[in-house]
Amino acid sequence: MPSHAAVDASHLTPGPLDIPIAVRWTDLDAYGHVNNAAVVRLLEEARIAAFWQPPAEQLALGAPQPPAALPISGAGSALSTVIASQRIEYLRSLEHRRDGVVVRLWLSRLGGASLSVDYLVLTRDDPTGATPYARARTVVVLVDAGTGRPVRLEQETRSGLERFTGEPLQFRD
Known part of the structure:
Protein backbone atom coordinates (compact mmCIF):
# COMPACT_ATOMS: atom_id res chain seq x y z
CA MET A 1 0.00 0.00 0.00
CA PRO A 2 1.47 3.40 -0.91
CA SER A 3 2.25 5.90 1.82
CA HIS A 4 -0.39 8.54 2.47
CA ALA A 5 0.11 12.14 3.56
CA ALA A 6 0.11 12.70 7.28
CA VAL A 7 -2.50 14.90 8.90
CA ASP A 8 -1.11 18.41 9.37
CA ALA A 9 -2.87 19.53 12.51
CA SER A 10 -0.06 21.59 14.02
CA HIS A 11 -2.08 24.81 13.69
CA LEU A 12 -5.15 23.43 15.47
CA THR A 13 -5.94 23.26 19.15
CA PRO A 14 -6.13 19.63 20.29
CA GLY A 15 -9.54 18.28 21.18
CA PRO A 16 -12.96 18.22 19.64
CA LEU A 17 -13.87 19.94 16.38
CA ASP A 18 -16.96 22.14 16.11
CA ILE A 19 -18.43 21.86 12.62
CA PRO A 20 -21.34 24.18 11.67
CA ILE A 21 -24.00 22.39 9.63
CA ALA A 22 -27.09 23.91 8.01
CA VAL A 23 -30.51 22.54 8.93
CA ARG A 24 -32.64 22.35 5.80
CA TRP A 25 -36.38 22.88 5.68
CA THR A 26 -36.66 19.40 4.15
CA ASP A 27 -35.04 17.92 7.29
CA LEU A 28 -38.31 18.46 9.18
CA ASP A 29 -40.92 15.80 9.80
CA ALA A 30 -44.70 16.28 10.03
CA TYR A 31 -44.33 17.42 13.66
CA GLY A 32 -41.93 20.23 12.79
CA HIS A 33 -38.91 18.47 14.30
CA VAL A 34 -35.70 17.49 12.54
CA ASN A 35 -36.36 13.90 11.49
CA ASN A 36 -34.21 11.13 12.97
CA ALA A 37 -32.90 10.18 9.51
CA ALA A 38 -31.93 13.82 8.92
CA GLN A 53 -9.96 15.43 1.77
CA PRO A 54 -11.48 16.94 -1.39
CA PRO A 55 -9.68 16.19 -4.67
CA ALA A 56 -6.89 18.63 -5.59
CA GLU A 57 -8.94 20.23 -8.40
CA GLN A 58 -11.74 21.05 -5.92
CA LEU A 59 -9.25 22.49 -3.42
CA ALA A 60 -7.92 24.69 -6.24
CA LEU A 61 -11.47 25.97 -6.79
CA GLY A 62 -11.85 26.92 -3.12
CA ALA A 63 -13.20 23.79 -1.43
CA PRO A 64 -12.45 23.95 2.30
CA GLN A 65 -9.51 21.96 3.63
CA PRO A 66 -10.60 19.55 6.38
CA PRO A 67 -9.04 20.05 9.82
CA ALA A 68 -7.81 16.43 9.91
CA ALA A 69 -7.79 14.52 6.64
CA LEU A 70 -7.96 10.75 6.47
CA PRO A 71 -5.85 9.18 3.70
CA ILE A 72 -8.82 8.84 1.32
CA SER A 73 -10.26 11.14 -1.31
CA GLY A 74 -13.43 9.66 -2.75
CA ALA A 75 -14.15 7.85 -5.99
CA GLY A 76 -11.10 6.23 -7.55
CA SER A 77 -9.07 6.34 -4.34
CA ALA A 78 -7.15 3.21 -3.31
CA LEU A 79 -8.73 3.47 0.13
CA SER A 80 -12.32 4.02 1.15
CA THR A 81 -14.35 3.80 4.32
CA VAL A 82 -17.35 1.85 5.44
CA ILE A 83 -19.59 2.50 8.42
CA ALA A 84 -19.48 -0.51 10.72
CA SER A 85 -21.98 0.81 13.25
CA GLN A 86 -23.81 3.91 14.32
CA ARG A 87 -25.56 4.70 17.59
CA ILE A 88 -27.63 7.79 18.26
CA GLU A 89 -29.43 8.87 21.40
CA TYR A 90 -31.94 11.66 20.86
CA LEU A 91 -31.97 13.80 24.00
CA ARG A 92 -34.53 16.44 23.01
CA SER A 93 -36.43 17.63 19.95
CA LEU A 94 -34.61 19.81 17.45
CA GLU A 95 -36.77 22.22 15.49
CA HIS A 96 -35.79 24.10 12.35
CA ARG A 97 -33.03 26.62 13.01
CA ARG A 98 -31.93 29.16 10.43
CA ASP A 99 -28.60 29.40 12.27
CA GLY A 100 -28.11 25.63 11.85
CA VAL A 101 -26.43 23.39 14.38
CA VAL A 102 -22.92 22.79 15.57
CA VAL A 103 -21.79 19.19 15.50
CA ARG A 104 -19.00 18.74 18.02
CA LEU A 105 -16.98 15.64 17.15
CA TRP A 106 -13.86 13.87 18.28
CA LEU A 107 -12.23 10.47 18.00
CA SER A 108 -12.99 8.32 21.03
CA ARG A 109 -11.01 5.33 19.75
CA LEU A 110 -8.27 4.75 17.19
CA GLY A 111 -8.15 1.04 16.36
CA GLY A 112 -5.95 -0.84 13.91
CA ALA A 113 -8.12 -0.23 10.85
CA SER A 114 -11.04 1.58 12.44
CA LEU A 115 -11.87 4.66 14.41
CA SER A 116 -14.82 5.71 16.54
CA VAL A 117 -16.19 9.21 16.02
CA ASP A 118 -18.26 10.61 18.92
CA TYR A 119 -20.62 13.55 18.41
CA LEU A 120 -22.78 16.04 20.26
CA VAL A 121 -25.41 17.96 18.29
CA LEU A 122 -25.49 21.49 19.72
CA THR A 123 -26.62 24.98 18.82
CA ARG A 124 -24.60 28.18 18.83
CA ASP A 125 -26.46 29.44 21.91
CA ASP A 126 -25.11 26.46 23.90
CA PRO A 127 -21.36 26.52 23.18
CA THR A 128 -20.51 24.55 26.34
CA GLY A 129 -22.73 21.65 25.28
CA ALA A 130 -24.77 21.74 28.48
CA THR A 131 -27.97 20.61 26.74
CA PRO A 132 -27.19 18.70 23.52
CA TYR A 133 -29.96 17.58 21.21
CA ALA A 134 -28.31 14.24 20.46
CA ARG A 135 -25.19 12.24 21.18
CA ALA A 136 -23.87 9.65 18.79
CA ARG A 137 -21.00 7.39 17.80
CA THR A 138 -20.01 6.08 14.38
CA VAL A 139 -17.43 3.33 13.87
CA VAL A 140 -15.62 3.90 10.57
CA VAL A 141 -13.40 1.23 8.99
CA LEU A 142 -10.68 2.02 6.45
CA VAL A 143 -10.77 -0.54 3.62
CA ASP A 144 -8.89 -1.31 0.43
CA ALA A 145 -11.23 -0.03 -2.31
CA GLY A 146 -10.46 -2.99 -4.59
CA THR A 147 -10.73 -5.88 -2.14
CA GLY A 148 -12.92 -4.45 0.61
CA ARG A 149 -10.45 -5.71 3.21
CA PRO A 150 -9.59 -3.55 6.23
CA VAL A 151 -6.38 -1.50 5.97
CA ARG A 152 -4.45 -0.49 9.06
CA LEU A 153 -4.03 3.19 9.85
CA GLU A 154 -0.44 4.19 9.12
CA GLN A 155 1.54 5.62 12.03
CA GLU A 156 1.81 9.10 10.46
CA THR A 157 -1.96 9.30 10.02
CA ARG A 158 -2.57 7.89 13.51
CA SER A 159 -0.19 10.46 15.03
CA GLY A 160 -2.01 13.32 13.32
CA LEU A 161 -5.43 12.05 14.33
CA GLU A 162 -4.42 11.66 17.98
CA ARG A 163 -4.79 15.43 18.34
CA PHE A 164 -8.55 14.95 17.98
CA THR A 165 -9.03 12.17 20.51
CA GLY A 166 -11.11 12.50 23.63
CA GLU A 167 -13.04 10.55 26.20
CA PRO A 168 -15.76 8.23 24.85
CA LEU A 169 -19.35 9.30 25.37
CA GLN A 170 -21.42 7.42 27.90
CA PHE A 171 -24.68 6.07 26.50
CA ARG A 172 -27.78 4.85 28.30
CA ASP A 173 -28.00 1.11 28.81
Missing part, protein backbone atom coordinates in the same frame (compact mmCIF):
# COMPACT_ATOMS: atom_id res chain seq x y z
CA VAL A 39 -29.85 13.74 12.11
CA VAL A 40 -27.82 10.91 10.54
CA ARG A 41 -27.18 13.23 7.59
CA LEU A 42 -26.08 16.07 9.91
CA LEU A 43 -23.55 13.72 11.51
CA GLU A 44 -22.35 12.51 8.11
CA GLU A 45 -21.86 16.06 6.81
CA ALA A 46 -19.84 16.98 9.91
CA ARG A 47 -17.69 13.83 9.61
CA ILE A 48 -17.00 14.54 5.93
CA ALA A 49 -16.17 18.20 6.65
CA ALA A 50 -13.76 17.16 9.41
CA PHE A 51 -11.95 14.20 7.86
CA TRP A 52 -12.45 13.77 4.10
Whole structure:
Protein backbone atom coordinates (compact mmCIF):
# COMPACT_ATOMS: atom_id res chain seq x y z
CA MET A 1 0.00 0.00 0.00
CA PRO A 2 1.47 3.40 -0.91
CA SER A 3 2.25 5.90 1.82
CA HIS A 4 -0.39 8.54 2.47
CA ALA A 5 0.11 12.14 3.56
CA ALA A 6 0.11 12.70 7.28
CA VAL A 7 -2.50 14.90 8.90
CA ASP A 8 -1.11 18.41 9.37
CA ALA A 9 -2.87 19.53 12.51
CA SER A 10 -0.06 21.59 14.02
CA HIS A 11 -2.08 24.81 13.69
CA LEU A 12 -5.15 23.43 15.47
CA THR A 13 -5.94 23.26 19.15
CA PRO A 14 -6.13 19.63 20.29
CA GLY A 15 -9.54 18.28 21.18
CA PRO A 16 -12.96 18.22 19.64
CA LEU A 17 -13.87 19.94 16.38
CA ASP A 18 -16.96 22.14 16.11
CA ILE A 19 -18.43 21.86 12.62
CA PRO A 20 -21.34 24.18 11.67
CA ILE A 21 -24.00 22.39 9.63
CA ALA A 22 -27.09 23.91 8.01
CA VAL A 23 -30.51 22.54 8.93
CA ARG A 24 -32.64 22.35 5.80
CA TRP A 25 -36.38 22.88 5.68
CA THR A 26 -36.66 19.40 4.15
CA ASP A 27 -35.04 17.92 7.29
CA LEU A 28 -38.31 18.46 9.18
CA ASP A 29 -40.92 15.80 9.80
CA ALA A 30 -44.70 16.28 10.03
CA TYR A 31 -44.33 17.42 13.66
CA GLY A 32 -41.93 20.23 12.79
CA HIS A 33 -38.91 18.47 14.30
CA VAL A 34 -35.70 17.49 12.54
CA ASN A 35 -36.36 13.90 11.49
CA ASN A 36 -34.21 11.13 12.97
CA ALA A 37 -32.90 10.18 9.51
CA ALA A 38 -31.93 13.82 8.92
CA VAL A 39 -29.85 13.74 12.11
CA VAL A 40 -27.82 10.91 10.54
CA ARG A 41 -27.18 13.23 7.59
CA LEU A 42 -26.08 16.07 9.91
CA LEU A 43 -23.55 13.72 11.51
CA GLU A 44 -22.35 12.51 8.11
CA GLU A 45 -21.86 16.06 6.81
CA ALA A 46 -19.84 16.98 9.91
CA ARG A 47 -17.69 13.83 9.61
CA ILE A 48 -17.00 14.54 5.93
CA ALA A 49 -16.17 18.20 6.65
CA ALA A 50 -13.76 17.16 9.41
CA PHE A 51 -11.95 14.20 7.86
CA TRP A 52 -12.45 13.77 4.10
CA GLN A 53 -9.96 15.43 1.77
CA PRO A 54 -11.48 16.94 -1.39
CA PRO A 55 -9.68 16.19 -4.67
CA ALA A 56 -6.89 18.63 -5.59
CA GLU A 57 -8.94 20.23 -8.40
CA GLN A 58 -11.74 21.05 -5.92
CA LEU A 59 -9.25 22.49 -3.42
CA ALA A 60 -7.92 24.69 -6.24
CA LEU A 61 -11.47 25.97 -6.79
CA GLY A 62 -11.85 26.92 -3.12
CA ALA A 63 -13.20 23.79 -1.43
CA PRO A 64 -12.45 23.95 2.30
CA GLN A 65 -9.51 21.96 3.63
CA PRO A 66 -10.60 19.55 6.38
CA PRO A 67 -9.04 20.05 9.82
CA ALA A 68 -7.81 16.43 9.91
CA ALA A 69 -7.79 14.52 6.64
CA LEU A 70 -7.96 10.75 6.47
CA PRO A 71 -5.85 9.18 3.70
CA ILE A 72 -8.82 8.84 1.32
CA SER A 73 -10.26 11.14 -1.31
CA GLY A 74 -13.43 9.66 -2.75
CA ALA A 75 -14.15 7.85 -5.99
CA GLY A 76 -11.10 6.23 -7.55
CA SER A 77 -9.07 6.34 -4.34
CA ALA A 78 -7.15 3.21 -3.31
CA LEU A 79 -8.73 3.47 0.13
CA SER A 80 -12.32 4.02 1.15
CA THR A 81 -14.35 3.80 4.32
CA VAL A 82 -17.35 1.85 5.44
CA ILE A 83 -19.59 2.50 8.42
CA ALA A 84 -19.48 -0.51 10.72
CA SER A 85 -21.98 0.81 13.25
CA GLN A 86 -23.81 3.91 14.32
CA ARG A 87 -25.56 4.70 17.59
CA ILE A 88 -27.63 7.79 18.26
CA GLU A 89 -29.43 8.87 21.40
CA TYR A 90 -31.94 11.66 20.86
CA LEU A 91 -31.97 13.80 24.00
CA ARG A 92 -34.53 16.44 23.01
CA SER A 93 -36.43 17.63 19.95
CA LEU A 94 -34.61 19.81 17.45
CA GLU A 95 -36.77 22.22 15.49
CA HIS A 96 -35.79 24.10 12.35
CA ARG A 97 -33.03 26.62 13.01
CA ARG A 98 -31.93 29.16 10.43
CA ASP A 99 -28.60 29.40 12.27
CA GLY A 100 -28.11 25.63 11.85
CA VAL A 101 -26.43 23.39 14.38
CA VAL A 102 -22.92 22.79 15.57
CA VAL A 103 -21.79 19.19 15.50
CA ARG A 104 -19.00 18.74 18.02
CA LEU A 105 -16.98 15.64 17.15
CA TRP A 106 -13.86 13.87 18.28
CA LEU A 107 -12.23 10.47 18.00
CA SER A 108 -12.99 8.32 21.03
CA ARG A 109 -11.01 5.33 19.75
CA LEU A 110 -8.27 4.75 17.19
CA GLY A 111 -8.15 1.04 16.36
CA GLY A 112 -5.95 -0.84 13.91
CA ALA A 113 -8.12 -0.23 10.85
CA SER A 114 -11.04 1.58 12.44
CA LEU A 115 -11.87 4.66 14.41
CA SER A 116 -14.82 5.71 16.54
CA VAL A 117 -16.19 9.21 16.02
CA ASP A 118 -18.26 10.61 18.92
CA TYR A 119 -20.62 13.55 18.41
CA LEU A 120 -22.78 16.04 20.26
CA VAL A 121 -25.41 17.96 18.29
CA LEU A 122 -25.49 21.49 19.72
CA THR A 123 -26.62 24.98 18.82
CA ARG A 124 -24.60 28.18 18.83
CA ASP A 125 -26.46 29.44 21.91
CA ASP A 126 -25.11 26.46 23.90
CA PRO A 127 -21.36 26.52 23.18
CA THR A 128 -20.51 24.55 26.34
CA GLY A 129 -22.73 21.65 25.28
CA ALA A 130 -24.77 21.74 28.48
CA THR A 131 -27.97 20.61 26.74
CA PRO A 132 -27.19 18.70 23.52
CA TYR A 133 -29.96 17.58 21.21
CA ALA A 134 -28.31 14.24 20.46
CA ARG A 135 -25.19 12.24 21.18
CA ALA A 136 -23.87 9.65 18.79
CA ARG A 137 -21.00 7.39 17.80
CA THR A 138 -20.01 6.08 14.38
CA VAL A 139 -17.43 3.33 13.87
CA VAL A 140 -15.62 3.90 10.57
CA VAL A 141 -13.40 1.23 8.99
CA LEU A 142 -10.68 2.02 6.45
CA VAL A 143 -10.77 -0.54 3.62
CA ASP A 144 -8.89 -1.31 0.43
CA ALA A 145 -11.23 -0.03 -2.31
CA GLY A 146 -10.46 -2.99 -4.59
CA THR A 147 -10.73 -5.88 -2.14
CA GLY A 148 -12.92 -4.45 0.61
CA ARG A 149 -10.45 -5.71 3.21
CA PRO A 150 -9.59 -3.55 6.23
CA VAL A 151 -6.38 -1.50 5.97
CA ARG A 152 -4.45 -0.49 9.06
CA LEU A 153 -4.03 3.19 9.85
CA GLU A 154 -0.44 4.19 9.12
CA GLN A 155 1.54 5.62 12.03
CA GLU A 156 1.81 9.10 10.46
CA THR A 157 -1.96 9.30 10.02
CA ARG A 158 -2.57 7.89 13.51
CA SER A 159 -0.19 10.46 15.03
CA GLY A 160 -2.01 13.32 13.32
CA LEU A 161 -5.43 12.05 14.33
CA GLU A 162 -4.42 11.66 17.98
CA ARG A 163 -4.79 15.43 18.34
CA PHE A 164 -8.55 14.95 17.98
CA THR A 165 -9.03 12.17 20.51
CA GLY A 166 -11.11 12.50 23.63
CA GLU A 167 -13.04 10.55 26.20
CA PRO A 168 -15.76 8.23 24.85
CA LEU A 169 -19.35 9.30 25.37
CA GLN A 170 -21.42 7.42 27.90
CA PHE A 171 -24.68 6.07 26.50
CA ARG A 172 -27.78 4.85 28.30
CA ASP A 173 -28.00 1.11 28.81
